Amino acid sequence: MTVYLLRRLGWAVVTLLIFVAVVFVGLQLLLPFDFSTQFAFGGRGDDYYAMRESLGLDRPLLARAGLYVLGLAQGDLGMSYTGEPVAAIIGRSLPFTILVFAVGGILAYVLGEWLGRVAAWHRSRAVGSATTTASVLLSTTFPPLLVFVMTYFLTMPFYELRFALGLPSDSLEVWRSTYLTQLQVLTLVAVSVLGAVIVAFALRAYARRWDLRLLAALALPVTVTAALIGVALTGAGTEALDLMFRGTAGVNVGRGSPFLAMIAFIILGFGEVAILMRTGMAEESSEDYVKTAFAKGLPGRVVRDRHVARNAMLPVLTRLFVGIPYILTALIIIEQQLEVGGLSQTFFEAVGTADTPVVLGVVVVVGIIGLVLRLLMDILVAVLDPRVRTAAMA
Numbered sequence: 001m002t003v004y005l006l007r008r009l010g011w012a013v014v015t016l017l018i019f020v021a022v023v024f025v026g027l028q029l030l031l032p033f034d035f036s037t038q039f040a041f042g043g044r045g046d047d048y049y050a051m052r053e054s055l056g057l058d059r060p061l062l063a064r065a066g067l068y069v070l071g072l073a074q075g076d077l078g079m080s081y082t083g084e085p086v087a088a089i090i091g092r093s094l095p096f097t098i099l100v101f102a103v104g105g106i107l108a109y110v111l112g113e114w115l116g117r118v119a120a121w122h123r124s125r126a127v128g129s130a131t132t133t134a135s136v137l138l139s140t141t142f143p144p145l146l147v148f149v150m151t152y153f154l155t156m157p158f159y160e161l162r163f164a165l166g167l168p169s170d171s172l173e174v175w176r177s178t179y180l181t182q183l184q185v186l187t188l189v190a191v192s193v194l195g196a197v198i199v200a201f202a203l204r205a206y207a208r209r210w211d212l213r214l215l216a217a218l219a220l221p222v223t224v225t226a227a228l229i230g231v232a233l234t235g236a237g238t239e240a241l242d243l244m245f246r247g248t249a250g251v252n253v254g255r256g257s258p259f260l261a262m263i264a265f266i267i268l269g270f271g272e273v274a275i276l277m278r279t280g281m282a283e284e285s286s287e288d289y290v291k292t293a294f295a296k297g298l299p300g301r302v303v304r305d306r307h308v309a310r311n312a313m314l315p316v317l318t319r320l321f322v323g324i325p326y327i328l329t330a331l332i333i334i335e336q337q338l339e340v341g342g343l344s345q346t347f348f349e350a351v352g353t354a355d356t357p358v359v360l361g362v363v364v365v366v367g368i369i370g371l372v373l374r375l376l377m378d379i380l381v382a383v384l385d386p387r388v389r390t391a392a393m394a
Helices: 002-030 035-043 045-055 061-073 086-121 125-139 143-164 182-209 213-244 258-284 288-295 300-322 324-338 343-352 356-384 386-393
Strands: none
Touching: 002 061, 002 356, 061 356, 086 125, 086 182, 086 258, 086 300, 086 324, 086 343, 086 356, 125 258, 143 258, 143 324, 182 213, 182 300, 213 258, 258 300, 258 324, 288 300, 300 324, 300 356, 324 343, 324 356, 343 356
């Protein structure tokens, strides 16, 4: 199994490096200008050529691509044309994306898997039809429309929620009287909540395996609550609440709120999981092993969760990981519309100034996220399907 995973990892890394090289060349060919073009205006020709030489833009394209890939293989994302390390620029926006994408993605999967499982097992046709209709409508909603509807209807509730939490209506009042930076607080919240959700996911799987209903129901709320209490004990509780439920005096209430972005991402993400899970459960329910399990006297909940759902999860996980590019597209739109300040904002700002190292840095980070998720899928499929484990060890 270890050899199998290492082999997959090796091919994934090689694929990533080739992909980055192709993107590097493509960017240079497609962008109508480069970073030094701004120095060509106003008769500053000497500055223009000096800038191109200092940035290495006068070198052959393939030579620059090779040098970048070589540096990337050594773990170096390079320097922005502004003189700042690319890793530092991406590090400022990555926590926003991690919080929304990772936490929102896990919650969307948990919600969709549960709804699909219950709807398929429930014998009521009305319940199944209602679940399917709601899942299709929400998962196919145009993201900008969803964001507009959310901000329109949640403006007053946002004000009321901030008041209930003891927060001022304007976020600026919170940050004037603190020594913490928003990046520090956001990183703390992202790491704490993501860790809590992962622990809850593992506890929930364990509870379902041994039919511990109370543990399965309380795993997520208890772990997330514990994480938030931990954040509050560090002295960053007020700042963390303000970051999650951002507000400004005027019409921009909720703009930049990771909470709203996470809710939008969950709404767009859980529907497809619910539909696939319901379909898989319906197909597996007619198999002979299900009839055998009932004939042996196993309870219906045990048959559903430990037998049928386990096999129905395989196509769901495969489709979910294959659809990561489409999920990231929805995330980019949500981040842009809500002005969250994640990787999408960094990416588009770099494209606007032709800051190629930053653009490539974002592409590399997204590629690494996809690589890690792909390996995670391989592990999960091997755990759920004994045939994959046998083939991997052969």
